[in-house]
Amino acid sequence: MPELPEVETIRADLATSCVSKRITKIQISASRIARKQDSPDEINEAAEGRAVKSINRRGKFLLFILDSNDALVLHLGMTGQLLFASGGQAEIGKHTHAVISFAGGERLLFNDARKFGQIFTAAKSQLEEELNLGPEPLSADFSKDDFALVLRRPTQIKQLMMDQRRIAGLGNIYTDEILFEAGINPVRTANSLEEHEIHRLFMTLQAVLSEAIRLRGTSISDYVDTLGRKGQMQTRHKVYGRTGQSCPRCGEDIQRIRVGGRSAHFCPSCQR
DNA sequence: AGTACGCCCTGGCCGC
DNA sequence: TGCGGCCAGGGCGTAC
Secondary structure, three states: OOOHHHHHHHHHHHHHHOOOOEEEEEEEOOHHHEOOOOOHHHHHHHHOOOEEEEEEEEOOEEEEEEOOOEEEEEEOOOOEEEEEEOOOOOOOOOOEEEEEEEOOOOEEEEEEOOOOOEEEEEEHHHHHHHHOOOOOOOOOOOOHHHHHHHOOOOOEHHHHHHOOOOOOOOOHHHHHHHHHHHOOOOOOEHHHOOHHHHHHHHHHHHHHHHHHHHOOOOOOOOOOOOOOOOOOHHHHOOOOOOOOOEOOOOOOEOEEEEEOOEEEEEOOOOOO
16 A cells, blocks of 8 residues: 555655656556546657656655656555566566556556556646645655644544645555554544644654655555565554554554544554 | 545455 | 455545
């Protein structure tokens, strides 16, 4: 489940392997992953013959900035993988739904078993409007005051943190881990947090995401980097996927409940 | 406007 | 061993 740290790991890989390369073709075989208003042909037309100026990330979206000043935008959904193949290492498989070919013969294969991923193009100047995302939690511009403002609503904190329009990049795994580190119960309403709790949540938000990037992401389910390598953050999870196991801080059993239609893992004794 | 909820999709797992 | 049924969840469309 690629969230901010996984997408950031892939972004850094692509910055090394794809920047300044020229796209010769984008073949999309599962039209479902092309966003509704774009057809596979339109995406290919926008990218064909264009060089990749830079690779950026916004929330969970990967942005290939092209020399036309359009952006090729990719979202990996839940099971998406972007595999870089300079020779024959990565083979086109049953779940390869798009192939981006470069002038040097390299290819990027977009695999996605569940087809929740998305690919589309947008004018660079329109990106912010189209993506409609909240602030980047690791941006230098993102202050504790900004965060406090985001929290000023009566939504459950877990749901709010996963709402991409409020804060960009967090999914189910990292919200659970962050809330655990911050000692905050996932069902608390955001506007019930006290000043010291907001401070702690702000600090742990950055700490957990930074550690996850350093460990190249969480590999449970399908996530791998562009060379097919797993991340290591899953070895540090304290609550996610640990239902019934003991809390590393107090020994109490980790519980799993439903919050906003998603599972939330937490320690009922440490998280108040 | 905000919030709630069901749907998409398929592999993996559980129970029979 | 096979198979039906259910679960995982990011984001979006629809309903309220």
